Amino acid sequence: MKQSLFESRHQPDWQLFSAHLDALEKGKADPASNQSFVSEYRRICHQLALAQERGYSSHLIDPLQQLAMRGHQQLYRHRSPVGMQVLSFVMAGFPQLVRAQWRFVCMAGLLFFGSLIGMGLLVYGFPDLVYSVIDPRQVAEMEIMYDPAARRIGQAIERESSDDWMMFGYYIMNNIGIAFQTYATGLLFGLGSLFFLLFNGLMIGAVAGHLTGIGYGQTFWSFVIGHGAFELTAIVLAGAAGLQLGWSLVAPGRLTRGEALRLAAQKSLQLIYGVILFLLIAAFIEAYWSSMSWPAPIIKYGVGAILWALVFSYLAFAGRTAHAPD
Structure with missing residues (x-):
């Protein structure tokens, strides 16, 4: 029709x-x-x-x-009471919204993961390139954090497991700050979100390529694969929400820019609610699971693969209902 x-x-x-x-x-x-x-x-x-x-x-x-x-x-x-509204959003509303905004999600995913993979391969092939992206002092700190001999992986300073709750709070604040920065700068006609998607992708890719190149790859990848399913996806979704804000200003259609931005903000803020949920889950996994050194890498890879499959299945299929043809 x-x-x-x-x-x-x-x-x-x-x-x-x-x-x-x-x-x-x-x-x-x-x-x-x-x-x-x-x-x-x-x-x-x-x-x-x-x-x-x-x-x-x-x-x-x-x-x-x-x-x-x-x-x-x-x-x-x-x-419904508030609890039921939240449950409805988590079980159906959020994944439905992600699918409805698939164009922005795909664009953000290509920018972020494309720059991450591209920089990772470049640094792996040309090791000195990492110092053009990351300060040498920070590179040294990363090497300490992911040294296979470390008792607690992914932390610059050795910590007791009882301090994991402190790291949990740190991860929440840090990750939400990155996500909000990536989202809010979309108000600059989308350019801010584009920049931070590329910037974060390049930084993570450079770290991944360098650590893999010096033989710390198993330590690094077994650490990030678990919480990365939620954390990296959340960054992409925050970027998608920011691009949506920017697009409403670039191409408002028949609406005024103010009205188009208002409508885009209402939709994109709901995406951010889901992003925060993902980041809370990521912080919990990172603090209480990823940093542990006793599980064998194969176990961490297995758990990570399950979490990635869970995130993909949730966003792709949760909240779907059958519709009759019209």
Whole structure:
């Protein structure tokens, strides 16, 4: 079905649902009309899924996404306690939002992982290149942290396991700071997010290439593979959210830049909620599992592979529902 026909056929439904949402948000809804709200909401979600599947333009999909999100908020505000709303977001809302923003996610992933892999290979092939990216003192610290003889891997100073909770807090603050920086600088027409995706990718790639080249690869990779599933994915999603902000300013479409930015911020902030959840999980794994030196590398690789598969499956399949053809 052509987009113009789809839009003309369903425009009355969208206007009706928008008016219903306005009334609910102002507390002026007719109780009798609330009985039809759930069916209206499901119809909007179904039409949004069809529009995305058929590749209709963002001028059609973005307003539908906004209606669906507003409907979701009203539905669970009136029907579910806060705990259920959070559970619904974690189990379905967040992965659905990631899939809905797949273009920004793919762009951020290519920038980050492309620069990481590219720099890693370059430094592995040309070892002295690492010093053009990272200060020699920091390189020396990295070598100490990932020395196979270290009792606690990934830490510049030996620590007792009882201090893991301190590292947990440090990892949370550090990682959330990086993610927020990558997201918020998207307000610079997306250029800030582009920069930090590339910068972080180049830095991590340089470290990975150098440590692999000097024979510390097994220590390094067995350390990062576990928490990296959540941490690296979170950086990509933060970058995607920032690129979404930037794109709303570069190409606002029929909206004013202010209105386009407001809509983009509402969607991207929900992505950031999920990013924070991922970073909390990553910090826990890094503090209490990754730094341990007693598990054999093969065990860490196995656990890491399971975690990567879990993250991919969650983002790709969680919250999916069957839709009938229209």
